[in-house]
Amino acid sequence: xxxxxxxxxxxxxxxxxxxxxxxxxxxxxxxxxxxxxxxxxxxxxxxxxxxxxxxxxxxxxxxxxxxxxxxxxxxxxxxxxxxxxxxxxxxxxxxxxxxxxxxxxxxxxxxxxxxxxxxxxxxxxxxxxxxxxxxxxxxxxxxxxxxxxxxxxxxxxxxxxxxxxxxxxxxxxxxxxxxxxxxxxxxxxxxxxxxxxxxxxxxxxxxxxxxxxxxxxxxxxxxxxxxxxxxxxxxxxxxxxxxxxxxxxxxxxxxxxxxxxxxxxxxxxxxxxxxxxxxxxxxxxxxxxxxxxxxxxxxxxxxxxxxxxxxxxxxxxxxxxxxxxxxxxxxxxxxxxxxxxxxxxxxxxxxxxxxxxxxxxxxxxxxxxxxxxxxxxxxxxxxxxxxxxxxxxxxxxxxxxxxxxxxxxxxxxxxxxxxxxxxxxxxxxxxxxxxxxxxxxxxxxxxxxxxxxxxxxxxxxxxxxxxxxxxxxxxxxxxxxxxxxxxxxxxxxxxxxxxxxxxxxxxxxxxxxxxxxxxxxxxxxxxxxxxxxxxxxxxxxxxxxxxxxxxxxxxxxxxxxxxxxxxxxxxxxxxxxxxxxxxxxxxxxxxxxxxxxxxxxxxxxxxxxxxxxxxxxxxxxxxxxxxxxxxxxxxxxxxxxxxxxxxxxxxxxxxxxxxxxxxxxxxxxxxxxxxxxxxxxxxxxxx
Amino acid sequence: xxxxxxxxxxxxxxxxxxxxxxxxxxxxxxxxxxxxxxxxxxxxxxxxxxxxxxxxxxxxxxxxxxxxxxxxxxxxxxxxxxxxxxxxxxxxxxxxxxxxxxxxxxxxxxxxxxxxx
Numbered sequence: 001x002x003x004x005x006x007x008x009x010x011x012x013x014x015x016x017x018x019x020x021x022x023x024x025x026x027x028x029x030x031x032x033x034x035x036x037x038x039x040x041x042x043x044x045x046x047x048x049x050x051x052x053x054x055x056x057x058x059x060x061x062x063x064x065x066x067x068x069x070x071x072x073x074x075x076x077x078x079x080x081x082x083x084x085x086x087x088x089x090x091x092x093x094x095x096x097x098x099x100x101x102x103x104x105x106x107x108x109x110x111x112x113x114x115x116x117x118x119x120x121x122x123x124x125x126x127x128x129x130x131x132x133x134x135x136x137x138x139x140x141x142x143x144x145x146x147x148x149x150x151x152x153x154x155x156x157x158x159x160x161x162x163x164x165x166x167x168x169x170x171x172x173x174x175x176x177x178x179x180x181x182x183x184x185x186x187x188x189x190x191x192x193x194x195x196x197x198x199x200x201x202x203x204x205x206x207x208x209x210x211x212x213x214x215x216x217x218x219x220x221x222x223x224x225x226x227x228x229x230x231x232x233x234x235x236x237x238x239x240x241x242x243x244x245x246x247x248x249x250x251x252x253x254x255x256x257x258x259x260x261x262x263x264x265x266x267x268x269x270x271x272x273x274x275x276x277x278x279x280x281x282x283x284x285x286x287x288x289x290x291x292x293x294x295x296x297x298x299x300x301x302x303x304x305x306x307x308x309x310x311x312x313x314x315x316x317x318x319x320x321x322x323x324x325x326x327x328x329x330x331x332x333x334x335x336x337x338x339x340x341x342x343x344x345x346x347x348x349x350x351x352x353x354x355x356x357x358x359x360x361x362x363x364x365x366x367x368x369x370x371x372x373x374x375x376x377x378x379x380x381x382x383x384x385x386x387x388x389x390x391x392x393x394x395x396x397x398x399x400x401x402x403x404x405x406x407x408x409x410x411x412x413x414x415x416x417x418x419x420x421x422x423x424x425x426x427x428x429x430x431x432x433x434x435x436x437x438x439x440x441x442x443x444x445x446x447x448x449x450x451x452x453x454x455x456x457x458x459x460x461x462x463x464x465x466x467x468x469x470x471x472x473x474x475x476x477x478x479x480x481x482x483x484x485x486x487x488x489x490x491x492x493x494x495x496x497x498x499x500x501x502x503x504x505x506x507x508x509x510x511x512x513x514x515x516x517x518x519x520x521x522x523x524x525x526x527x528x529x530x531x532x533x534x535x536x537x538x539x540x541x542x543x544x545x546x547x548x549x550x551x552x553x554x555x556x557x558x559x560x561x562x563x564x565x566x567x568x569x570x571x572x573x574x575x576x577x578x579x580x581x582x583x584x585x586x587x588x589x590x591x592x593x594x595x596x597x598x599x600x601x602x603x604x605x606x607x608x609x610x611x612x613x614x615x616x617x618x619x620x621x622x623x624x625x626x627x628x629x630x631x632x633x634x635x636x637x638x639x640x641x642x643x644x645x646x647x648x649x650x651x652x653x654x655x656x657x658x659x660x661x662x663x664x665x666x667x668x669x670x671x672x673x674x675x676x677x678x679x680x681x682x683x684x685x686x687x
Numbered sequence: 688x689x690x691x692x693x694x695x696x697x698x699x700x701x702x703x704x705x706x707x708x709x710x711x712x713x714x715x716x717x718x719x720x721x722x723x724x725x726x727x728x729x730x731x732x733x734x735x736x737x738x739x740x741x742x743x744x745x746x747x748x749x750x751x752x753x754x755x756x757x758x759x760x761x762x763x764x765x766x767x768x769x770x771x772x773x774x775x776x777x778x779x780x781x782x783x784x785x786x787x788x789x790x791x792x793x794x795x796x797x798x799x800x801x802x803x804x
Contacts, residue, residue, distance in 0.1 A: 056699045058791040182789045245803045
């Protein structure tokens with residue numbers, strides 16, 4: 001085929017749609033397997049999806065995918081038609097999932113511009129083998145006999161009320177079709193169908209065009225021969241036949257007598273009229289397309305267009321710039337001290353509109369977590385099979401939305417956490433029953449909004465975390481930073497998030513290498529989120545992820561240190577105050593601490609941390625800002641507070657990021673007066 | 688310019704057909720992703736030609752074809768099918784479909800078919 005199908009948008013559409021269909025398909029298979037039954041809707045759905053994937057893949061010349069999809073389609077075509085009652089759902093599910101995995105792998109390759117060079121030949125053979133086994137083993141529910149082999153029909157009596165005496169012109173037509181037009185027999189049938197209005201008697205060779213694929217080869221080799229009687233003149237008949245689509249060659253002869261005609265009739269047995277025969281075929285419920293109402297509809301009535309993510313990113317950037325520009329207008333130094341009542345009013349209006357646009361753009365980028373959550377069904381299923389455990393996955397709040405950029409970073413951590421739960425947390429059925437627990441373990445994935453964050457909670461009812469084992473391992477790996485007795489339970493549990501930690505003695509295939517939880521934490525922190533662990537021995541474990549709704553714009557408190565400006569995310573600020581001399585204490589190691597309502601907190605002097613020159617070095621001249629993240633609190637010391645502002649986070653330029661010495665900065669932003677402010681990375685303040 | 692409506696539940700397929708047709712003397716007046724929507728849009732937009740996928744949820748291509756033919760006996764509908772759907776194509780022909788195109792299809796075959804009906 002030509003290379004017309006290598007254009008990017010079409011390929012993108014193929015990838016997008018195929019992935020969507022595969023996800024849908026996976027869900028369908030897994031839930032059918034759970035119910036130990038493939039319902040009629042499920043079979044129809046799976047059949048249709050495989051049919052669609054086959055068609056699209058073939059168009060894009062991904063023949064390996066098309067071949068595999070075809071073989072699975074055949075299996076479900078049979079299941080759809082015969083509805084056998086004793087199908088082994090697990091075996092079938094395994095097969096289809098294997099097929100899905102292959103196609104997923106190929107699609108991933110294509111996405112990454114690699115050749116889709118996997119061979120599914122073995123898998124196709126397995127499918128075919130499965131299908132023939134199915135045909136032998138299972139008893140079809142419907143006791144249909146195979147349709148009676150229609151005998152060579154070729155004799156047709158016109159419905160048209162023409163006086164046969166008038167149809168005195170006899171013609172022979174031989175039609176050759178263009179190579180590769182496919183289904184020549186059906187095309188031939190089309191001619192016969194159209195002839196019935198103008199001819200009184202028709203005979204043709206090969207005769208069994210409807211039912212036999214063999215006829216295609218005969219037509220290709222010898223052409224399609226038609227003998228007919230009509231009252232139309234030669235020119236009219238020629239025109240008629242000439243309209244045939246994909247006509248390569250037409251031979252039309254007007255015959256003087258009907259010897260040849262009669263000869264062919266005699267050569268074959270007299271058979272029922274074409275009409276009757278086809279009517280018979282129609283009545284048999286073969287190949288009926290009466291699909292039941294889809295339980296899962298892919299396209300809803302609402303108007304939706306697809307937009308490229310890069311355009312959304314650009315839009316987001318522009319909105320960010322607009323927010324900055326707006327601040328630069330409204331907070332312009334030129335306006336300082338002026339009484340501008342009307343300007344203030346107008347700028348308020350501008351602010352409101354800017355804010356609305358910002359909200360709208362952010363909402364466009366928001367994507368529900370459902371797709372990510374639903375991927376976990378497959379993970380749970382596979383893990384349970386491998387480890388002989390039974391776990392139910394409950395999903396709550398999947399409609400909760402998160403920025404598209406962030407969603408990509410949540411998938412892997414979530415997978416690891418779910419795997420961990422099943423691997424380490426959930427006990428095997430026998431153990432659970434002995435403990436008086438339900439046989440099936442339960443993992444709950446919950447998402448909900450909490451202010452400007454989204455909380456994702458992974459809860460299991462397994463054996464929970466073992467404090468003693470954790471402490472022991474932490475001691476072994478020198479990971480304890482506090483005295484054992486001083487640690488709260490939660491602090492002990494959170495030790496597992498440290499690098500190099502693992503209590504599983506044998507490293508399993510899925511977890512236990514001590515890199516898992518640390519990497520999960522890093523991934524979550526990379527999107528500005530936090531992770532915390534809690535557990536109750538014997539009851540289960542809860543892991544809570546707190547993810548910001550968006551990375552790009554945050555509420556920040558601007559502060560001054562010497563000539564430099566910094567911004568602290570407002571949500572991290574607990575309180576700020578001017579300290580009193582008496583509250584400051586120095587511990588034996590020389591660390592400065594402050595007492596607040598009976599609690600002691602470490603102080604970080606920002607001017608020392610960032611080596612900034614400032615006149616404000618006495619605590620009583622500056623300001624203490626208490627910041628908190630994940631139950632950890634620290635106090636930072638700055639010159640003064642400048643004011644709260646919505647701030648557009650820009651990443652630090654690459655050359656600064658590469659400079660390792662720069663710690664504790666999450667990004668930078670432009671303030672209203674045009675100066676640059678560095679955004680503090682709160683998490684780093686604790687080290 | 689012939690006005691065409693493309694009916695297929697796969698967005699990919701609709702795009703593939705559209706990409707071919709717009710290079711020639713065809714104007715895509717609308718698309719539909721199931722038979723029911725196709726019938727309604729036919730009545731509204733009255734295209735010259737309809738390309739109709741056979742395998743679709745909710746209402747099959749054959750049923751949609753019949754509904755359209757009942758509404759407009761002069762409708763020109765071209766079925767889009769996969770290999771192995773001979774019975775259904777024949778039923779479609781008998782129900783009034785003018786011709787058919789088989790997936791995967793080549794550009795010139797699609798154009799030839801749509802031009803000659």
